[in-house]
Amino acid sequence: MDTAIRVEGLVKRYGSFTAVDQVSFTVNRGEIFGILGPNGAGKTTILEIIEGLQAPTEGRVTVLDLDISRHRNEVKARIGVQLQSSAYFDYLSLQEILSLLGTFYPKRIPPQTLLEQVGLLDKAGSYVKHLSGGQVQRFTVAASLINDPELIILDEPTTGLDPQARRNIWALIREIHQRGVTVVLTTHYMEEAEDLCDRLAIMDRGCLLAVDTPRNLISRLKAAYTVKLALDHPLTEGQMASLNGTVEFVQELDGNAYLLRLKGGPSSLGKVLDEMVRSDINLERLEIAPVTLEDVFLELTGNELQD
C-alpha cells in the first residue's frame, strides 16, 4: 500500500465557525507533501486531527492504513510530530529530553544518534533555552524522529528563521526524506513549498483549493509571465480600463505600482507596451518575471499569500 495519509470529507467546526470545510486529499508514502496557505487557513487544524489531538466534526482520516479514530495510540507510536512553536522542558538537557521522550515509545533511536544527525551533538548537555532559533528547530525535528517514525509531520518548521537557518532545515528535511520517511509539512513560504515539496495542497479559509506538484500548479496558469510596473502617477480609471482590455489581470500594489498578468504568454507583452504608450502611462520601472506559486495562489484566492 503506498498511501501514507488519506483524508476524506474532513470538516471541523468550532460552534458556528468552520475551520476546515470538506477537505479530501491523500499523501503518498515517501513524498514530501506541503500544505500551503496563509495564517488561519486551517493547516494546523488538519495536522492536529491527523495527529489525534482533535476529533473531526465529519469525515474520515486514515494514517498508515489505520483509522485515526480507532487506532489513535498505534498511529501516535508510528508517526513523529513537530508542533508549531512547541517548547521543551526548561531544566532538562537536550539529551535528557530525548531520553525521556524515548521512554514513551515502544521503539526508539538513541539520543546521541539523533543529535549527531541534526548537528547538535556538542550541545547534548545544554538546555533548550541556550540554543539559537535554528538550533531549536533542528532539535524539535530531532525530537520528532525519536521513535524512528515512518511519517513525520512538521508544522511550519522554518517560520521565524533567517534564510541560512531555513536552508539548513530544508537540507535536514531532504536528508530525512531520503531515508524513506514520508514528510508532511505546512508553510506559508512560497519558496519553501516550491523547492522542497513533491506535492502541494493549497488552502485558504478552511477550503482546499488545489493539490498537485508545484510545476503542474504553475503551468495551470494560462499566463507564463507577470509584469510589474512602477508609475509616476496612479492609473486613472480610463487607463485602467484600457489596460484591462489587453491583460488578464491587474492588481494594485503599494505606491503607484501594479502587477499585470499577461494574456497568452510573451507575445502579448508588445501589445501591453503599445497600450501604455497610447494611454499616456509613464513608466518609471518595469520588471518581467516568470509566474510563481504566489501567482497561483493569487489566481485561486484573489489574495496575496504573504501578510
Place this chain on the structure above:
Amino acid sequence: MLAFTFANLKMMARNRQATFWALFFPLLLVVVFGLLDIKGVGSPNLVLVDQADTDASKLLRDELAAIEFLGLEDAQISESAARGRVPDGDLDYLVIIPPGFVDLSPRDTTIVPIPVTFLYNTRDAQRNQLVDGVVRNLVAKVQPANLSAEQALPVVSIEILVPEVSYFDSVLMGLMALGIMTSAIISIPVRISTYRNQSILKRLLVTPLPIWKYFASEITAHLVLAMVQAAIILSVGVFVFGAKIHGNPAWLFVIVPLGSLVFLNIGFILSAWARTPAAASGMGNAVVLPMMFFAGTFFSTDTFPWIFPDLAEGLPLTPMLSALRQVAIDGAPLWETWPQLAILAGWAAGTAVVAAKVFRFS
C-alpha cells in the same frame, strides 16, 4: 512513569530559584518564631459546672463571665465530660460548684461539706497561678460575709499534668503545613500554565504516553518534594530551635502526603483558569493566604467573631493542622486522628474529581 518522575525531580532540583523560595518563606517564619520565643499567646478557656443552682452560684457564674480573658464557655456539660477534657489539653480551667453551695440553713456538722473544685492543666504555670487567685477570690466574694467558718466553702485546686506546650511547637506544625500547601497550590498552576503556553502538554499528547502517567509523575514528584520540605522545616524547628514533638514523628509523614495531595489537586483545578504563569501565581496566593489565616496556622481561630470559626471547619488545611498537632503536641497515635484523615481523604477524592472535570490541555 518512573522515568518521568525522576525527570520532574531533576527539573525541580535544577530550578534552584523556585525551589529555594518555596522553602525559604516557611523557613524564615520558623526562624522568626523560633527567635521570638512567644509563649502561650493562645487565650484560655473555662467551664463552670454548677450543681448548686443557687443565687450565689449564679452570681459566681456572672462574675467569671465578666472576666473575658478566662473565656467562660456557655455550654452546660456534665461534670464527668468536663473533667475528661482537662487532661486532653482541650480545657484549661474547670470550676465545679458542689450542691449546697452557700446553704444558709443550719447544717448537720457531722457531714463534711464538699468544697468548690478547681481543676487546671499544667500548660501555663504563670497563668494558672493568676487564675487560681482569681477563682479563690470570687468564691469568697460571692459567699455572704457573715457566714461562719463551717458554712463557708473552701476551694480545692487540682493540678492535672499535661505535656508542656510552647507556642513554637504549635506554630511549627502550622509552618510545615503552610510550606507544603504553598508549594503545591502555587507550583502546580505555574508549571501547568507554562507547559500549556509552550505547547509542552500538547507535545506530550502527540506521543503514545497515557496522559494519566504524566499527572501521576507530576504528583509523585511533588509528594517527594513535600516530604523533603517537611523534613527540613521539622529538623530546623527541632534541632535549631528546640521544638518538641510529643508523638511519633513518623506519623507526621503519613499526614503530610495526604494533605499535600489535596493541595496538589487544588493546584490542578486552579491551573484550568490560569492563562499565564503570573496569573497562576496570583491565584495560588489568593487561595493560600486566606486559608493560612483562617485555618489557624499561627493562632487559634476559635475566638474569631461571626462565622469565621465555622468557616475554618470548611477548609482542608484545618483537619491537616489538627491531625499534625494532635500527633506532635498531644502525642496521639495516628489512628486517633482518623476523623481528620477521613476528612482529608474526602477532600482529596472530591478535588480530584473536580480537577479531572475542569482540566484543560490547550
